Amino acid sequence: MNGEKQTDRRGFLADGARVAGVVSAGVLGGFLAGRRGQAEENRWQIDPDKCVGCGNCATHCVLDESAVKCVQCFDMCGFCNRCTGYYTLDGLDSRDTAAEDLLCPTEAIIRTFVEGKAGQNFYEYTIDTDACIGCALCVKGCALMNGSLYLQVMQDRCVNCNECAIAVACPSDAFVNVSSDKPYRLKRVALGVMRQKAGKADKAAQKLIDQVQADE
């Protein structure tokens, strides 16, 4: 499932154009379109700066398949060859993509070759949302390094229980009520980066800030 896929050469790091904005905007836009007229409604969301990755999100949602999924924040990702969110310790050393060397129990992380530079290879890690169960193993692995992977309640799946069953079980009070017109959150670090970019007239950064819940 997770064979290394090669994409076109992409703008990488500070050199290139934003590539994932379209995806992000599309998902958010789709959700918003579906909920037009209910802007006053609150939704459950995870504050990624409070989550400790306990695993309860995978097991406590009222849905058979948790509404919580992992997301990738490319602004914080190093596009690393040795991703600590993707590999187990053994896999980090071998970089073998056999299932036993991958952290994700469902092989929901897709590793895609981006480009080679300076004798090093760079990879993009995206999440197959259908396969992700929200277990946070990758979140904890990634937190060892850049912390770009984190959990969010997918609003197109969540049935917005009056009392979120995961919120009750969350050991770190990471569940927050957010406005339904901005139901996703960035990590504080990424939000800071986006604000800085927006301050330098970066329209895509401003657009993203406008789309996410941006209170501290």
Added chain:
Amino acid sequence: MRFLNEHRGMLVTAVIAIAVGIASYAVVSSDPLAQRSRGSFTIDYSSVYEVDSDLIQFRQTEEIKVQMDEVRGICVGPADKLYIAGDQAVAVYSQDGVELATIRTDGEPSCVAIGNDQHVSPGRIYVGAGDRIEVFEPDGSRVGTWSVPDDNAILASIAVAANDVFVADAANRVVLRFDLAGKLVSVIGKPDDGGRTFNVPNTYFDIAIGSEGRLHVANPGALRIETYTFDGAMEVRWGEPGAAIDRFFGCCNPSYFAVLPGGEIVTSEKGIPRIKVYSEFGEFRSVVAGPSMLGVAQSELGDPRAVQAEAVFDVATDSRGRILVLDPRRKSVRVFERSIVEKSGIGFQPVNPEMWDRLPACRLAHDRLEAYPTVWDRG
């Protein structure tokens, strides 16, 4: 540290990508929850958390509390004075921990370096703050402020030689060489020179002056330390990726390093925090401190909260070979000294200058980099 964290993502573009949904709620081939009890998604880091005690040849002898809310960088100047960058200042301490002065900076400092006794002005203080370098005389009076060419710079480290000042810019992944008047002389790692040299996945990008007029640069994404002439010619590179104690862990390490008297290199890794000593040519020598000695519990490894991400320890050394570890969580300087010199026979091992002449000449032609051995063969 907050400064670094808040700018970390400047290194990469794009926005949050909520993974592309595919229409169905399909079907993971086996039920991953079936074998797992609630909350049992854990990662076992015990194999890297424990460090063989025989390898640990240092012990903490002192701890100096720093009167700052946030500490971000440490270095040592003449008379082994300690300089701590943090808040919006540089705090100066005597080698036994007496606070001597506080120098206010214009920006929030991210790194600091001091001219040594060979520097044209011994004790001159260079502070990276925002995208500028603030320069002070030893008494704290301001000499001037230097600009860097790119105003999106993230100044991660400064290294001061007799007549040169090097500044590592993590955002642009280059090392800038300035003269003592603040004029940019050259740039190491420019993309125009045939491609990027340094792989810097976050804001950790450390540099230091080595022996014999060399500049050491951590190339963290390559999990290496590289040695350059001041003119930018690479001479040595070493470092192996891996979880084993003699290797550099994860995607990007070492985060910080410092040079001991005699040339040995003290490295500090994040993720699995550990501080180790290597020869100037990359031979693993010993461990200074592993995660537990640094006060990081095994259960904290991989905790996604920002406070855990801050457990990255800048290091400095003094003329006595003490290793000074800046603890951003305890807001202190932890002093480590060799505990078993006699048993190990390892002490200061000055580099024979002739060694440099026998090194293979590594070129900066990037397509050829991989042709060179990762660890230089001393044969």
